[in-house]
Amino acid sequence: MQISHIYMSILGEAETDVSAVNEVISEAASEGNASARLNVLFGYFGDKIRELGSNLLAGIIVAVIGWYVIKLICKACKKLLYKSRLDDSVSDFLLAIIKIILRIVLFITIATTLGIQMTSFLTLLASAGLAISLSLQGCLTNFAGGVLILILKPFTVGDYIVDSSGHEGTVTSIDIIYTRLLTVDNRSVVIPNGNLANSTVTNVTKESIRRIDFNISINYSENIEKVRGILESTAKNHPLVLQDHEISAFVNKFDPSAIDMTLRVWVKTEDYWTLKAQLQELIKVTFDQCDIIIPYDKLDVNIVTDEEDKKK
Numbered sequence: 001m002q003i004s005h006i007y008m009s010i011l012g013e014a015e016t017d018v019s020a021v022n023e024v025i026s027e028a029a030s031e032g033n034a035s036a037r038l039n040v041l042f043g044y045f046g047d048k049i050r051e052l053g054s055n056l057l058a059g060i061i062v063a064v065i066g067w068y069v070i071k072l073i074c075k076a077c078k079k080l081l082y083k084s085r086l087d088d089s090v091s092d093f094l095l096a097i098i099k100i101i102l103r104i105v106l107f108i109t110i111a112t113t114l115g116i117q118m119t120s121f122l123t124l125l126a127s128a129g130l131a132i133s134l135s136l137q138g139c140l141t142n143f144a145g146g147v148l149i150l151i152l153k154p155f156t157v158g159d160y161i162v163d164s165s166g167h168e169g170t171v172t173s174i175d176i177i178y179t180r181l182l183t184v185d186n187r188s189v190v191i192p193n194g195n196l197a198n199s200t201v202t203n204v205t206k207e208s209i210r211r212i213d214f215n216i217s218i219n220y221s222e223n224i225e226k227v228r229g230i231l232e233s234t235a236k237n238h239p240l241v242l243q244d245h246e247i248s249a250f251v252n253k254f255d256p257s258a259i260d261m262t263l264r265v266w267v268k269t270e271d272y273w274t275l276k277a278q279l280q281e282l283i284k285v286t287f288d289q290c291d292i293i294i295p296y297d298k299l300d301v302n303i304v305t306d307e308e309d310k311k312k
Helices: 002-029 034-083 088-113 119-135 137-152 193-197 224-236 269-289 306-311
Strands: 160-163 168-174 178-182 188-192 201-203 209-218 248-254 259-268
Touching: 034 088, 088 137, 137 168, 137 178, 137 188, 137 193, 178 193, 188 193, 209 224, 209 269, 224 248, 224 259, 224 269, 259 269
Parallel strands: none
Antiparallel strands: 160 168, 160 201, 168 178, 178 188, 209 259, 248 259
16 A cells, blocks of 8 residues: 555656646747747756756766765775674675665765655655565574674684584584584584574583583492592593692482582593593593492392292
């Protein structure tokens, strides 16, 4: 309904111009001789041509000056963006948006200088933009999420992340619409940026060091001080454990069938999985050498035969 109203408005403006020309032609036709008719026609169209010429000259001047000003503004914006800490892709994208906006403003200014009525055209353009934005709502959400990720940098290419949906892997690329992950089993996962921007994301490799907690169960008959000393000594002798950070072993809780102890150590992020595998194996080997029993759940099953059941 709104578009049809705009269309009728444009047609109305065109009909007004045609009516004005028809009136001049009718006025010229009513004159008695040919000389008077030509004077009327030349007078009207001469004024229009002079007006058009002056508008055209003004439009050319505005175009030249405006284009030069846009170049200066873009050059200044480019310096500011590249001096900032923004990602290069974000800087290029923002610079392209600035150029487009400035050129649209220049186009509207030139059209207005030439005497073109832009009101109806701008209204039609705004209505079309609204319709397009509604139809591309999902893409725009992902687009906005991509811009936020590239500007705020909750993670970068090369980081290992885990999102709230359970997707995890190493970030291989961050595009405007999608982020791509590579899993440990070499699968490529493509996640919309809108999901990442509106959910919890754990950046596993953001910090340079991480803490590992080992939970070990021992028998109630074991000596806690002895076990604590073995755990701390095993950790201190491992080359990947950061010795300048706290190494501690303590009783975490009492389970029904075992004492649950915890060993805490710090490691460089890149050595996390290597240390975790090696230290777990080393703890088991050391416990076996020191006769430390690691309990496990047992189930006793008594089978009663029919004869035994009758005796009872």
